[in-house]
Amino acid sequence: MEILHTERALRAAIWRWRGSGETIGFVPTMGALHDGHLSLVRLARRHASKVVASIYVNPTQFAEGEDLDTYPRDLSGDARKLKAAGCDLVFAPRGSLYRDSHATKITVSGAALGLETDFRPHFFDGVALIVTKLLNLVAPDAAVFGEKDYQQLLTIRTLTADLNMPVKIIGAPIIREADGLAMSSRNQYLGPQARARAGKLNVILRQCSAKIRGGAEIEAATDAARKALLDAGFSKIDYVACADEHTLALMSGALKSRRARLLVAAHMPVNGRDDVRLIDNMAV
Ligand code: AMP
Numbered sequence: 001m002e003i004l005h006t007e008r009a010l011r012a013a014i015w016r017w018r019g020s021g022e023t024i025g026f027v028p029t030m031g032a033l034h035d036g037h038l039s040l041v042r043l044a045r046r047h048a049s050k051v052v053a054s055i056y057v058n059p060t061q062f063a064e065g066e067d068l069d070t071y072p073r074d075l076s077g078d079a080r081k082l083k084a085a086g087c088d089l090v091f092a093p094r095g096s097l098y099r100d101s102h103a104t105k106i107t108v109s110g111a112a113l114g115l116e117t118d119f120r121p122h123f124f125d126g127v128a129l130i131v132t133k134l135l136n137l138v139a140p141d142a143a144v145f146g147e148k149d150y151q152q153l154l155t156i157r158t159l160t161a162d163l164n165m166p167v168k169i170i171g172a173p174i175i176r177e178a179d180g181l182a183m184s185s186r187n188q189y190l191g192p193q194a195r196a197r198a199g200k201l202n203v204i205l206r207q208c209s210a211k212i213r214g215g216a217e218i219e220a221a222t223d224a225a226r227k228a229l230l231d232a233g234f235s236k237i238d239y240v241a242c243a244d245e246h247t248l249a250l251m252s253g254a255l256k257s258r259r260a261r262l263l264v265a266a267h268m269p270v271n272g273r274d275d276v277r278l279i280d281n282m283a284v
Helices: 007-019 035-047 075-084 123-138 147-162 185-189 192-198 200-213 218-231
Strands: 002-004 024-029 050-055 089-091 142-146 168-172 236-244 260-270 273-283
Touching: 002 007, 007 024, 007 089, 007 123, 024 035, 024 123, 035 050, 035 075, 035 142, 035 168, 050 075, 050 123, 075 089, 123 147, 142 147, 147 168, 147 260, 147 273, 185 273, 192 200, 192 260, 192 273, 200 218, 200 236, 200 260, 200 273, 218 236, 218 260
Parallel strands: 002 089, 024 050, 024 142, 050 089, 142 168
Antiparallel strands: 236 260, 260 273
16 A cells, blocks of 8 residues: 655556546545444545545645544554555645635535534535545546535535536445444543543434334424434533435425434533534435
8 A cells, every 4th residue: 555645746646546447435534443434445546546544634624723633643553554454555744735815715505504614614625625636636537525524525415516627526334333322533521531421422313213103293202303313411502403315405294205314413522622523414
């Protein structure tokens, strides 16, 4: 497995592969890799003859006061895991991928509006910008994104379709810990007590989903989930929402369509640091 740090070296490797008829699958990440990320690499492998992963903590998707500076970084550990998962090339740029004179913005709407955007207004514009840059650099046939970040996956599908990018976007299922907690690089911020409580997020989400599927009014089921999350030790609930699985238009009343997704974002307090914000989602 090659580890490349510059745009020029990356382009040369891609050019070589293209010349010998290889197809390319791509997995963008911010590093601090866990089994969720590695499942994306294995999925990419099934869609292409070569797999590229990138490791880059993208500053344009972090807001003031978020964890850009303290985001966990472990390039040698990540490289070991990627190699074992069958990755062929890691692109880990040294320094910024943005020129000092960078002047281009991307504004996304559609499924990007609401939910995460109500709490992190510039997040998906930043994600769209870095994903566009990375897709232009790697020029993959297919790129894999996790359903863990469900709204992000829909946003990227829209972005690549709207801008005629010649790449197939593949969604990958959420990989979870034994108690149901979705794996996340930020889970390592949780101490033992908060980690134990955090497992409740998925339990409560599943209960809420079962109620809605069973005919309960969406407002009643999501209100009950909010209360259960507070009782379980979460300090603040950003949203518990049932939405159309393609458009993320919010649903209310009894479930009329089977195409619904339940999404949650909630804060878990941790001794000695800011709350850890956890997200999860599932098909209803
Ligand atoms: P990140 O490094 O957090 O930017 O995530 C990189 C990619 O891994 C994104 O497409 C995420 O949706 C995906 N991902 C993160 N956690 C998981 C998980 N538990 N299961 C599946 N995919 C995940």
